[in-house]
Amino acid sequence: MVELIWLVPALPLLGFFLLLLIGHKVGEPGSGWIATIAAGGSFLATLAVFVGLLGRDGHAGDRSYEFILFEWLPAGSLKVEAGFLVDPLSITMALFVTGVGSLIHLYSIGYMHGDPKFSKFFLYLNLFLFSMLMLVFGNNLVVTFLGWEGVGACSYFLISFWHQRESAARAGKKAFVTNRVGDWGFMIATFAIWSALGTVTYTEISNSPAMSAATGTAVSLLLFVAAAGKSAQLPLYVWLPDAMEGPTPVSAMVHAATMVTSGVYLLVRMNSVLTDDALLVIAVVGAATALFAALCAVAQHDIKKVLAYSTVSQLGYMFLAIGSGAYVAAIFHVITHAFFKALLFLGSGSVIHGMHDEQDMRKMGALRAVMPITAGTFIVGWLAIAGVPPFAGFWSKDEILLAAWEQKNIGPLLWFVGLVTALLTAYYMSRQVILVFFGKQNWEEDVHPHESSWTMTTPLCLLAGAAVVGGAINLPLVKDWLVLEHFLEPIFHHPHHFSSGTATKIALAVISVVAGLIGISIAILSWLTRRIPTDRLEPEFLENAMYVDATYARVVGGTGTSAFQKTADFDSSVVDGSVNGLGRLIMKFGQLIQPTQSGYMRNYAIGIAVGALAIIALLAWGLLL
């Protein structure tokens, strides 16, 4: 059944074209259902391919299937095919991308109700899903890049979906341009790989001999630049908090569950070329991002901004895992994070919807009574991200912390940073849950918050279920239960194995659970029971995200703009000025000698006579010598 792979991206593409042609005629809610059916069909097709792949022998290396559509860019010895690679990694990604994606499509039918551009929204969603699947299934770097840029373009469309709003338009542009910095890294990495190995196809790259150490590290770091752009790592994360300008389902799907994990996918896919030096850099940047963003999340007031910084922070965890060599842990966390973060975002959307577009948590409170389903599912998401066992987040985060501990250069330090981040995560998420759903009511009586419709609550319940049991795909309790690890193993060059003994593992797990509980306790003491004064818990420095973004804006808006303006002035005054100057010079010279053409016969006669004499003199002089 793996041959059905073409159907997986084809269905959302078909949905896109349908909506392009008839979307405005079908309108609401029909166009939403077209898109949702396309996404759901894509999920079913993925399941079919998955079953087909499972039917093949994993140990014999049969679980890698290439499907070539046509030659895309044939040029000399460069062969770039439009082709798909179905293997454990891509099918794992595709399963949660289409699964979570379908739920978010369904949710959007309720959320976008009444929007004048209803059908256009779904058109973009389907195009996004298609691009994401190209990214995941591409059998070479260039097709992945097609998806990579495609999701970037769709992200741009969706962030600036309400483009009459200045802030939304600006955020969309910022996301695209910042991502392009990463794309530059992607392109140069592709060129360097082709130059060194003579191929851009994944299966051939992983079978090639290793590149020289310098090239390998350069390529690894360039790929990480690409990943840092798409997956919002330091120093390129700045676009993601702003991306919350988009409708909330977009934040859930594009900016939490799927697109932003592309960077993780790319590095895992390219694991055979990553060098140890580069891995150390990746681990450090990942840990730093995790801590930085968690600190920023502590002081946010906007319900979505908390989740945005939280996403950046959790992505940092995933890169910490990659840097520590634990690729499976990274993918594991990608999946569990997709469940609980999509859940949290959709929950926040349900709150915003019910509160009539209010996003400030200070104006919420005590919503659990009026929005029981939203509150209940949100609490499940909260327990999962806070690392409370046995919810999904606990298992994957625990694996990452263990891997960081075992990192061979600076393991304990990385682990400690990860642990502090875990404490902070538990704290800021508890703060959010308390501010929104508990405590006293901070909204006016005339707001009338209400529970959302079934199209919105159904995805919430399903995702909550996944956030509870999602950890089951890779339980470390018994070796045979590491389903994900065994499934993914064939794609790794150096499969990662934990070396710590059981006692260490349990000790680390206990410490991280305790850290989470401390974070939750502090939040309860300060925000619920008000035993700890809260007036100094939201420092301005953190609320403004340590002024990183503001500094960028000053540099780009100040120095950058003025340098560009000076270049433009140079072009018009110096470069073009000298051209016009030359023209004027010639005209001046013409005017200067113009009087000689006076029209008076006697002047010409004198001129002829003098000229003739000069020539004769010259000739005579020549003869004499």
Add this chain to the structure above:
Amino acid sequence: MMQLLTAQSVASFPVLNALIIVPVVGALVVVLLPNSRPELMRPVGAIFAAIAGAFSLYVMAEFSVQDPGFQLQSIQSWIPSLGINWHVGVDGISLWLVVLTGLITPIVLIAVDPHHDPKPYTAWLLLLQAGSFGAFLALDLFLFFVMFEIVLVPMYMLIGGWGYDDRRYAATKFFLYTMAGSALMLVAIISVATLSSGGQDITFNVIELAQRQALSTNTARLCFLAFVLAFVIKVPVVPVHTWLPDAHTQAPTAGSVVLAAVMLKLGTYGLLRFGLYLFPEASVWAAPTLATLGVIGVIYGAIVATMQKDLKRLVAYSSVAHMGFIVLGIFAFTTQSLEGGVLQMINHGLSTGALFLMVGMLYERRKTRAISELSGIQSAAPIFAGFFTVAMLSSIGVPGLNGFVGEFLVLIGSYETRRWWTVIAATGVILAALYLLWAYQRVFHGEPTADDEKTADLSLKEGLVLTPFLVGIVFLGVYPKPLLERIEPAVNNLISHLEDHSDYVQPDPGAPVVVERDHGSKDDH
């Protein structure tokens, strides 16, 4: 004329001659039409331009995919005493430029209303088409020079006659600047022909001259520089680019479209056909400098584009940046970079041509091109905004659309021979997103003002005019193979020619690289 049409040639029907003659006949017919029927001028002109376009498609159909040489050649003696012939032919490098010229002219004639004097307007556009065909097809240096110069006249007339406020200045600047460039080329053409004779008959035959390679190294380099000067002005390469923003901005929409889509390509085409082919050794010698100028164009053009206040001027500067990629690709000398360069000539014609058309449509509605005076157009005209977005994304180089294919091939090919140039040039993709998206944000996003609110969406006719561009943009982005496989043999032929006549050898990607031994490190054992 009859003699030309019945001339002996490889093909049974001398279609290449017909390409040049049909628009000329069309221009004559238009001139003879009665002045009392102004509404007839453009339709009649469009019919002739479309017949020429149909012939260009016939050329495409007749073109043999695997043949690296010149096809459908036709030779007719012109000035026998000097060895000058009417000699035309097409290969993989010129084929698509011919098709582009064939298709763009009728579209432009249908699309853009000159508002006054339709007769000379139509006639000049047809002559422009004829001259462009001639320049792309000429295999005789003298014929090429004539055609290369002839196209200046119609463009000068179009800018000066139908342009905007500063049209006189722009037209004069355009004419003098490009003339100054080609003056030295004429000297070089005569030098190459006479100095290459070496006892044999004098010839202006490009194929013959390329095979002879009879000039001394220094003479060849000097002649090469004279040719290059003419071409880099035409491209244009920084710092001889400043005629372009003025010409583009002041030209009527039709002039801008043809200028961008066809005429700029005369420069890059010239560099390939007469630079690399006639002077392989000199090309290799000058490559680092010219590649550097190309990269400077990419970055500099983008930076200056970012700060433009006039939307049309912004698109004009984006052309400088895009053409810089092509120049880099040409002087990187690899199969991919040259194929990418040739393809990018077509891509740029489609995306920038479409952008110029749409800026013109916007001007027709709002009577302004100032970015600061426009806002929220997407709310008022969503379909127009959608068309603009596709052309913009193509220009930015988003994969799946044509712009990416050319840019990617240029860069991946150039990385082989000009690594650091490529690393810098690739930052141009960041800048391209910056200047186009920023402009888009200001013009299309935001709240529409009272004037913007009334902006009409695309009419059916405008939609039909733009559709071929959009179809091309998507098709070439998804399936460029039909073009690439016809370009490749000619490009490889040119590279072998370079290798035969210089010390250049095309590197082989993936071949084991000799790594310099690192004495300092002990870990490498």
